[in-house]
Amino acid sequence: MNAIETEKLGKEHRTGFWRKRVCALSQLDLTVAEGEVFGYLGPNGAGKTTTLKLLMGLLRPTSGDARLLGRPLGDVRAKQQIGFLPEQPSFYDYLTGRELLDFFGQLVGLDRSLRRERVERLARQLRIESALELQIRKYSKGMLQRLGLAQALLNDPRLVLLDEPMSGLDPLGRREVRDLLLRLKSEGRTVFFSSHIIPDVEVVCDRVGILVGGRLVAQGPLDEILLARIASIEVTASQVPPEIMGELDHLLVTRPVSRGEQLLLTVRDEGALAELVARLVEAKAAIHAILPHRESLEEYFLRHVEPREV
Amino acid sequence: MTVAAIALNTFREAVRDRILYAILIFALVMLAGSTILVTISVGGEVKIIKDLGLACISIFGTLIAIFLGIGLVSKEIERRTLYTIITKPIHRYQFILGKYLGLVLTLLVNVAVMALGLLGLAYLWEGVSSVRLFLAVLFIFLELMLVTALALLFSAFSSPTLSAIFTLSLFVAGHLSGDLRLFAARFGGAVTKLSAETLYFLLPNLSRLNFKDQAVHGFGVDGGSMGLSFLYAIFHIAALVLAAMAIFERRDFK
Incomplete structure (x- = not known):
């Protein structure tokens, strides 16, 4: 089974007073196999975030269809097995890191002891242990990104969708995220992430898709795409x-x-x-x-x- | 569990907001201040306390309901905190219900604190506990639940500022809609009558939930009319919350 399958997926926004149509994504045909690390590349404004939002049910497609883990978009049972990190994540800043992760743990249906255990383990892995008792409004950008990654992995997901996971991180942090992606892959999870930072993508991805102006212009191993020319x-x-x-x-x-x-x-x-x-x-x-x-x-x-x- | 988790978190957000305490303390000070008026008035005494006390609960409760209610959903969209919530394995309607119940819980605690203050004062003065007073507070709480549902509905599709304007207008109109009908019955022609009647049925009639006079002046309370008012409020609340859910279900989050 494919982890992600889209068929002619498209999104048009209507903006301005005259409700002018703006095409954000057009006729996207994408397939990501289970266990694969897929890099979704493109310049700013290419439609990467739109795609991720469509897949996560934050936006509704205006054309086409998609399936995640074999289920239709927005299906709660599919979401049970999916972790998502939005671009520049923002959380309830009146909570501490631990309270937030505990709250999210409740939303994904973990019982109390499992929540405590997962929160501890993820905080250790992502090196935010020392910040767990701190209010989120005091977090730095890098800390927020780590917290975002932790919450995406809270439900032990089969499929992880990450929107620009390396943005806002220093070189060390980037490397850690890269290692995290490789570990997720070795654990057999499917990872779909967007980026415009090429060296990060080259090392970890099995395949990439290149999106320009709302259209997928190439899809395959990065070497093949670039070496072809x-x-x-x-x-x-x-x-x-x-x-x-x-x-x-x-x-x-x-x-x-x-x-x-x-x-x-x-x-x-x-x-x-x-x-x-x-x-x-x-x-x-x-x-x-x-x-x-x-x-x-x-x-x-x-x-x-x-x-x-x- | 999901709805409860969201509700409790909404409650926690309100509890950590200093504004809430400011409103609550102000209300309690007003309540205590009403005893001064008693000492300088001739006769009336406890009526003044009850009158002012109920007004306090109503006004400050409405302030909380509107000012926290208008941001319930729109603030989550604006700050993008929503993205990591509704992408969890939950339904969108659970989010709306959780947010609503969280604010209702906040109001419950606030109204309870103010009501305890009022009932305590009344007891000190009269030496008997007043059931009517308690019922009046209960209906104020129902009205606050209705106002919160209104704010929630507007919050699901418009900005906090617009939601505040809409909710406040409907709150005022809701208190006057009964008079609208009377006005039409007394003066209007056929067209005026019809439009006033239509408006009356479209707007929630908030004066139906007002049992303050009965409590203050000790008028008799008609159990049947109270029951109907209770159903009236519940029906409106359910309709408004369902409408908010329906709107939220179809929204795009750019």
Whole structure:
């Protein structure tokens, strides 16, 4: 069974005096298998939060449908097995961390002893033990994020949906969240999270979906998506006879760069690479490295955003 | 369990709000102050205490009902605290019911404190406990429950400011709707009569829940009319809370 399945899921908001339609999400077809860590990427305003809100029943779709853990949207039995962290979570600030988690524990139906045990364990894991007795209005942004993660895991969920879990955290905190995601995966849970921070996503995700302007433009392993479009290939060589340089010129996209003994040659694609390597071997030059330069996620976003804005 | 947890948390929020104490202390001071009026008045005595006491409970109770009621739902949306609540395995209507009952519990405690003060004072003066006074307080509490339900309904779809305006207007109109009918019966033509009658049936008639005069002046209380008023209040409260649930059920939280 798939943890998340959406079929042509869409949301239009009506805004302003004339109730003008604004499309926030359009025809989303997404499948996330159980046990997978799925990164949902996209620039600001792409519709990531809208998607998560639709999945969690905070918004109602204007078209299409979706199922979580095989059940329709908003189903209470499905929510029993789902943990959710909203973007920049906000909690009752008159409560202490412990009171809040205890209250949420009641909402997910845990009895008193189980609540106490889970709250202690999660506070330890997320390093908020020392803040448990503190009123939430005194929490820092990072502490709030940790508290938000703790409440999302309170019901021992099979599926965890996190909206920008790493925002507001310092590098150390980010790393901790990354480790947490990996641990959730090793425990067999499905994780769906949105982010625009690429290195965080690369390490933990099995697959990613890339959302631009309310449309899913790609879905699959990140490597495949980005490698599918190689921007250039760098070849590091030495002992290149100067007389063949002239013949190589038409293959290169930039002027050769010399680094001490070595020469950095950049070609556009595999065809040019084959020819270059053949020439170098023929001339008995030494090849040290061949490095494909894949497109960065930023470049990918830009390539998809720009035509739409024209 | 879910509804109880939400209700108790709503109660806890109110209890931790300093405003509530300010209102309560002010009300108790007013109540105590009414004894001074007794000493400078000729005759009347205990009537003044009862009259002012009941007015105090009604006014300060209404203040609490409106000012906490208008934020019950809208504040949760504005502060986004709602997002982590209704995504838990609960139904939306449970949230509404829990919020409502939480404020009703808050009112119950406040009215109980003020009523104890009033009943105690009356007992000190008269030497007998007054059942009528107790019944009058009970109906004030029913009225507060109704006003809270009104505030809840508006809170489910509009901002706190608008909710306050709507609730206050309906509160005032609700106290005058009985007069509206009388006015139409005495002066109006057919059209005036019809529109006044329609308005009368649309607006909650809050004066039906007013048994203050009976308590203060010791008029006889008609059990049947009291029973009907009780049902009238319960019916209105249920309808308003159900309407709030229906509206909240369909809302989008952007």
